[in-house]
Amino acid sequence: MDGVPGTRTYAALQHAMRGYGYTGPLDGVPGTNTWKAVQRLASGWGCAGPIDGMMGPNSWRGFARFLNQDRWN
Template identity: 40%
Template sequence: MRALTKTVVSVTAAVGIAAGSLAVGGTAFADSAQTTKPAVSAQDISVLAVNNLGLSSQQAKNTQCFLRTAPARYTGAIDGLLGTNSWKAMQRWLAEYWDYNDDIDGIVGRNTIMALQRMLRHGWDYNDDIDGIAGTNTKAAFKRFANEMSVFYPC
């Protein structure tokens, strides 16, 4: 019995050591694989970023249809995903009419939200502060805007 116990313990130890070696080897391999990949910039990631600010897919499509008008000049897909190109078009429109004075970069930052709030205050019942925070009331007014765009700018 004692010999069997030693054998089981020895085999278990050998398997544990082998598994540990494989794990370390796998980690080393994974680490070396990561270092050979090119770095991804924030600009590359922003192209994939989608921010519908609470809009449904249909409401986002309504907004994209509106953004096809000048000066927004949106030429992308009407896919219901407000990505970088949709927001660049929105920023162009906000710059033309609603005092947006930042980069046309497609990033939904504080200045973009502030200009959007100024626009929403004009005709979509936004009555809160122009603070650059896309809170509940900003999103609700943006939904009202998007719903109305389906009437005036159908695709």
Template identity: 45%
Template sequence: MRLSTWKRSFVSSVAAAGIVVGTLAGASGTAAAAPADTKSAAATKIAPQAVQNLGLSVRQAKGIQRRHQEVGYNPGAIDGQLGTGSWKAIQRALRDHHGYAGAIDGIVGPNTIRALQRSLKANNWGYTGAIDGIAGPGTRAAFARWANWCVDRYNY
């Protein structure tokens, strides 16, 4: 019986040493570990689509979407939410008619706003400000005037 007890003690010691070595190897960066907060890591990957209506109502945004659809720039669903698909359609139209040279990425950055400002100014929607890439009150008001025209046109 003494030999059996000695074997169990020896095997337990070797197992404990293996666990310690494995833990130290993981701490030194040689082993991969799962993220500490898997909940937030998953939330980062499933982020909601960004919507940037620039102050437009759902009804006005639907008018803008419908206008772009009618002239051949598919915004996706006509849902009143100017998300990535809608802004890609707007960027394509701005590229073709108002000097937008940025990526067609659906991101409403300064280049998109500058081209929108050029469009609002050129098409007499009442934008009189600088082409500065800032969606300030003048840009938003002119965008709303154009959106209202779209609402009236498409009866939204």
């Protein structure tokens, strides 16, 4: 274990992104469609950028807000 996301991590992400429009294979190879789904999720967390499959700073910031949300309040 080296802490680097691998194919199983990305396959799980693809599975989780089904609710955000990901319809591709659960192959663990993140591509444009995977990142578009992540951007759709991030758009609900402050990302106002385009849904283009290119993860820029705003996309990552929105995704980080989702990941770090306070689930108890």
